[in-house]
Amino acid sequence: MSQYALSQGLYIYPTPAGAYYAVCSRDIDKSRQFLRNLLLEPSTPLLNIENLQQLMGQEDEQKCLELLHHCQKLGWIQGLPKVLHYPDGTLEEILPGLLSTLSENGKVLLADQQGFYLASQGFPHEVAEELSALSAEIATVHERRSGLLINNMGLGSHAWAVVDVFGNSQVGFWPLFIGKNRFVLAISGIPHFNQPEFVSLAWVLTSRYAIENR
Helix, strand or coil: CCCCCCCCCCEEEECHHHHHHHHCCCCCCHHHHHHHHHHCCCECCECCHHHHHHHHCCCCHHHHHHHHHHHHHCCCEEEECCCCECCCCCHHHHHHHHHCCCECCCCEEEECCCCCEEEEECCCHHHHHHHHHHHHHHHHHHHHCHHHHHHHCCCCCCCEEEECCCCCEEEEEEEEEECCEEEEEEEECCECCCCHHHHHHHHHHHHHHHHHCC
16 A cells, blocks of 8 residues: 555646756756656646656656655655646747746747757847857867766766856856757856746757657
């Protein structure tokens, strides 16, 4: 008999920490795949065993509940009292409002893997272009030296930063892996990822680009 019981009348949604875990690496495990599948849904699914089985690709009810408990314990999922729908509007309309909350000083941009920015807040156009190009170059260096960073030093993060004398980030580059695509958030100052807008950003990008790669 299962030791777990599902709460009734809730809708499953990633937390900001869960959304970040879903997109911060190309590596796939059961938790990350579950979170990514959540971000592919057009609206937050009702919490029941049938939906969990579909989202987790797992028929065993006990294993579904165990994975749900694992994600809940790590603070990666939350239960909403009301259904939440995919944000309305085009990317051009949606992205600026989502990005503006992610930096302490309002300077942030989203670049693609070719080094072009999709949206920018707070940076002059010329600076945004240069930072976007730099983000692609950093990604190339990271891939080339990943053996050292990951295997030899145990550094699993893909993020890079320019820091001050105290080690505080002046500008950071945070990759988001969506389907076969790699995007980068270039953020001036301390990033504020613990915002509902970050979940919406991961949702928007996953729904748009991960589905295209299916």
